Amino acid sequence: MSRIGVFICHCGTNIAATVDVEAVAAAARKLPEVVHVETNKYTCSDPGQEGLRQAIVDHGIDRVVVAACSPRMHEATWRKLLADTPVNPYMLEVANIREQCSWVHKDRSVATEKAIDLVKMAVAKVARLQPLHSTEIPVHKRALVIGGGIAGMQTALDIADAGFPVTIVERETSLGGKMVMLDKTFPTMDCSACICTPKMSEVGNHPNITVKTLAEVENVSGYIGNFEVTIREKAKYIDYNLCTGCGACETKCPVRVDSDFEQGMKKRTAIYKMFPQAVPAKPVIDAAHCRKLTEGKCGVCARVCPTGAIRYDDEDKVTTETYGAIIFATGYQLIDWKPLYPEYGGGKYPDVITGLQFERLVNASGPTEGHILRPSDGTEPKTVVIVKCVGSRDPTKGKAYCSRACCMYSAKHAHQYLEKVSDGRCYVFYMDVRTPGKGYDEFYVNTVHEGAQYLRGRVSKIFKEGDKLICKGEDTLTSRQVSVAADMVVLETAMVPADGIDELAAKCTVGRDADSWLVEAHAKLRPVETNTAGIYLAGTCQGPKDIPDTVCQAGAAASKVIGLLNKDMLQSNPQISRVNESLCQGDGACVNTCPYGAISIVQKQFRENSKKVTRPVAQVNPGLCQGCGACTVTCRAGAMDLLGYTNESIMREVDALCQW
Amino acid sequence: MPEDWEPKIVAFCCHWCTYTGADLAGLNRMNYPANVRVLRIPCSGRMNPQYAIEAINKGCDGVLVCGCHPGDCHYATGNYFARRRMMVFKRLLEYEGLEPERFQVRWISGAEAGKFRDTVMETVEQVRALGPLNLTREIPALEFPPMPDDDDGAFDAVPEEVTQ
Numbered sequence: 001m002s003r004i005g006v007f008i009c010h011c012g013t014n015i016a017a018t019v020d021v022e023a024v025a026a027a028a029r030k031l032p033e034v035v036h037v038e039t040n041k042y043t044c045s046d047p048g049q050e051g052l053r054q055a056i057v058d059h060g061i062d063r064v065v066v067a068a069c070s071p072r073m074h075e076a077t078w079r080k081l082l083a084d085t086p087v088n089p090y091m092l093e094v095a096n097i098r099e100q101c102s103w104v105h106k107d108r109s110v111a112t113e114k115a116i117d118l119v120k121m122a123v124a125k126v127a128r129l130q131p132l133h134s135t136e137i138p139v140h141k142r143a144l145v146i147g148g149g150i151a152g153m154q155t156a157l158d159i160a161d162a163g164f165p166v167t168i169v170e171r172e173t174s175l176g177g178k179m180v181m182l183d184k185t186f187p188t189m190d191c192s193a194c195i196c197t198p199k200m201s202e203v204g205n206h207p208n209i210t211v212k213t214l215a216e217v218e219n220v221s222g223y224i225g226n227f228e229v230t231i232r233e234k235a236k237y238i239d240y241n242l243c244t245g246c247g248a249c250e251t252k253c254p255v256r257v258d259s260d261f262e263q264g265m266k267k268r269t270a271i272y273k274m275f276p277q278a279v280p281a282k283p284v285i286d287a288a289h290c291r292k293l294t295e296g297k298c299g300v301c302a303r304v305c306p307t308g309a310i311r312y313d314d315e316d317k318v319t320t321e322t323y324g325a326i327i328f329a330t331g332y333q334l335i336d337w338k339p340l341y342p343e344y345g346g347g348k349y350p351d352v353i354t355g356l357q358f359e360r361l362v363n364a365s366g367p368t369e370g371h372i373l374r375p376s377d378g379t380e381p382k383t384v385v386i387v388k389c390v391g392s393r394d395p396t397k398g399k400a401y402c403s404r405a406c407c408m409y410s411a412k413h414a415h416q417y418l419e420k421v422s423d424g425r426c427y428v429f430y431m432d433v434r435t436p437g438k439g440y441d442e443f444y445v446n447t448v449h450e451g452a453q454y455l456r457g458r459v460s461k462i463f464k465e466g467d468k469l470i471c472k473g474e475d476t477l478t479s480r481q482v483s484v485a486a487d488m489v490v491l492e493t494a495m496v497p498a499d500g501i502d503e504l505a506a507k508c509t510v511g512r513d514a515d516s517w518l519v520e521a522h523a524k525l526r527p528v529e530t531n532t533a534g535i536y537l538a539g540t541c542q543g544p545k546d547i548p549d550t551v552c553q554a555g556a557a558a559s560k561v562i563g564l565l566n567k568d569m570l571q572s573n574p575q576i577s578r579v580n581e582s583l584c585q586g587d588g589a590c591v592n593t594c595p596y597g598a599i600s601i602v603q604k605q606f607r608e609n610s611k612k613v614t615r616p617v618a619q620v621n622p623g624l625c626q627g628c629g630a631c632t633v634t635c636r637a638g639a640m641d642l643l644g645y646t647n648e649s650i651m652r653e654v655d656a657l658c659q660w
Numbered sequence: 661m662p663e664d665w666e667p668k669i670v671a672f673c674c675h676w677c678t679y680t681g682a683d684l685a686g687l688n689r690m691n692y693p694a695n696v697r698v699l700r701i702p703c704s705g706r707m708n709p710q711y712a713i714e715a716i717n718k719g720c721d722g723v724l725v726c727g728c729h730p731g732d733c734h735y736a737t738g739n740y741f742a743r744r745r746m747m748v749f750k751r752l753l754e755y756e757g758l759e760p761e762r763f764q765v766r767w768i769s770g771a772e773a774g775k776f777r778d779t780v781m782e783t784v785e786q787v788r789a790l791g792p793l794n795l796t797r798e799i800p801a802l803e804f805p806p807m808p809d810d811d812d813g814a815f816d817a818v819p820e821e822v823t824q
């Protein structure tokens with residue numbers, strides 16, 4: 001026989017005005033196994049809590065029902081209170097007689113009757129609950145950051161500065177991401193490289209940070225505090241212990257291929273550094289283009305290398321390590337506009353370029369050393385058209401969302417062009433100008449004052465006429481067709497998630513939205529956590545954002561990770577699935593249901609009918625199980641149950657509602 | 661129909677969305693009939709059809725199952741399981757003669773207090789119109805051919821000497 005205590009709250013008049021609390025108490029006294037019922041003015045207040053604690057001692061109560069506000073409000077309060085009493089914190093049920101009763105019904109007798117029913121259900125359930133104990137999960141005090149752009153670097157630095165080892169996995173050959181490609185950053189017009197490269201070298205030199213470039217996460221298993229991560233570092237064909245980064249090899253390599261970093265507007269060699277300030281400041285060999293590795297001839301780099309660091313027989317390195325937390329900082333890429341916009345030439349015209357190509361053109365270390373020149377003939381364009389929202393805010397062509405940073409960087413591009421080409425004219429086709437942010441709108445207004453001609457409307461067609469690119473569009477503010485003969489067109493294309501994000505997120509069971517942006521645990525209240533405990537988000541992998549917002553989010557993710565890594569042990573949620581091994585058939589239906597990969601089938605030895613039998617049974621990983629209970633319904637044998645919400649307790653609730 | 665009859669409906673609501681939405685209805689002091697009793701489950705994926713059968717057997721006049729909108733599940737996929745299971749189960753109940761209005765599945769987010777209220781009002785109205793759930797339907801008895809007279813004990817599962 002259990003000894004149930006029922007505590008009914010007046011909540012001032014919040015409950016008592018509509019529900020006859022004393023009538024509820026009288027009804028509760030008649031319920032089986034109830035040994036004590038009391039009413040309080042405010043059960044959650046200090047005297048109310050003290051009264052509850054005292055009643056537990058005085059009446060030898062071992063299960064508690066609180067009839068008060070929503071359990072979403074105070075369930076945690078009661079659990080905390082019970083932890084200090086002989087009653088197990090999970091031998092508690094809250095009857096919601098405020099939000100779902102007194103506040104929504106006007107008739108006193110009807111509301112009282114419903115409150116009695118809710119108390120009955122709670123009593124019936126609590127009588128069948130079992131004491132639960134959270135287990136302690138050890139925390140590996142190391143973090144893994146996937147992506148070495150500004151988001152990843154900032155997160156890594158913040159965590160490393162707090163004293164925890166961090167590994168950055170970057171799939172390119174250098175840290176820096178997209179930010180290091182940019183020329184200047186709005187609205188302050190800092191040189192991007194001047195603020196990004198110091199961060200890169202700080203990361204590279206930090207004693208707590210390990211950087212793995214040309215590396216990818218191959219597999220992730222485990223759970224919060226204990227992620228087993230397999231990382232593949234691709235062969236660089238260079239021994240980094242010997243290489244001094246002198247660059248002699250790069251000057252002699254005979255191969256020329258398009259440089260990704262320069263957005264295809266400059267050539268690089270097959271043994272190359274992504275850009276001069278790359279971190280690590282050592283080259284790699286591009287195996288797809290190296291003559292020695294493709295044809296077996298050449299080998300000039302090995303001959304000129306003064307330290308003998310070239311290794312043509314280098315192989316991929318695969319390592320598996322344990323991390324306590326994982327931060328996604330995988331960033332974005334620009335949408336491939338060419339197949340989507342045949343009316344803009346679909347890539348046919350070399351002078352129709354993307355915003356990122358413009359960044360390289362205007363960059364002093366770019367292919368033209370900062371002179372804005374047309375890619376086709378190297379002349380200075382006197383008329384430039386900037387087209388915004390190419391692929392953004394256009395569900396029929398590209399993406400429905402706004403890419404958020406483009407309004408500002410297109411204003412920046414217009415400003416930079418007008419600054420560098422004093423007799424130039426710049427037209428910006430826009431849908432709306434969205435400039436929320438400190439100093440943003442002022443920047444845009446300045447650009448307009450400098451002479452950028454903003455035209456509200458979309459460009460419908462771009463075609464070549466002689467030397468000019470004719471941009472046909474509409475100025476919707478004057479309702480007129482416009483046609484601009486441009487020398488160069490800059491398309492401000494939409495941000496989309498980085499390639500391969502779907503596969504990577506699936507490995508970690510991180511949710512993605514319809515556009516493959518990673519989904520945070522709560523859009524407002526948990527913006528940097530994911531639904532998988534121990535996995536966090538930083539930067540544009542979560543959605544388009546500019547650099548200040550990215551750095552903000554990176555810092556926020558780092559603070560969450562530091563909070564986690566500071567703990568030696570984590571308390572697990574004990575309300576998770578449990579297998580009744582004597583019923584389990586080991587058919588694995590639950591394994592396929594679990595969204596967290598928390599269930600596995602293991603071979604286990606049993607003594608059945610005086611014989612030793614080895615048979616497969618399901619096993620729940622308490623670190624991974626989040627307690628949704630989807631597996632329990634799937635089990636044909638009824639072997640799976642959810643602690644805290646057991647089949648028996650729910651059935652009893654239903655029975656109590658119908659029969660008591 | 662008894663004169664003072666009021667429909668009794670049990671609503672299985674997921675903790676993260678619908679239960680929150682129901683709380684919000686309270687915070688907004690919305691008004692709805694008191695015939696629905698909410699039973700909190702962690703996720704609509706936890707909803708076992710057995711609970712609904714139990715409720716119907718023991719005298720509930722209607723059952724509501726509510727969860728997060730597809731795609732919004734706190735546990736990523738729980739409501740997708742619920743959607744499939746409840747779709748099949750609803751068909752089964754209808755095949756067994758239950759009026760479709762008595763078993764309803766709704767997706768109500770934590771912000772949709774109004775939808776929660778509307779769902780409750782709608783369901784109560786529909787169930788009220790149907791009257792009390794009466795499971796004792798007239799089922800014609802099946803007729804079997806008569807058993808043969810000469811019972812030789814062949815159907816006895818356990819011979820006597822073994823049990824002794």
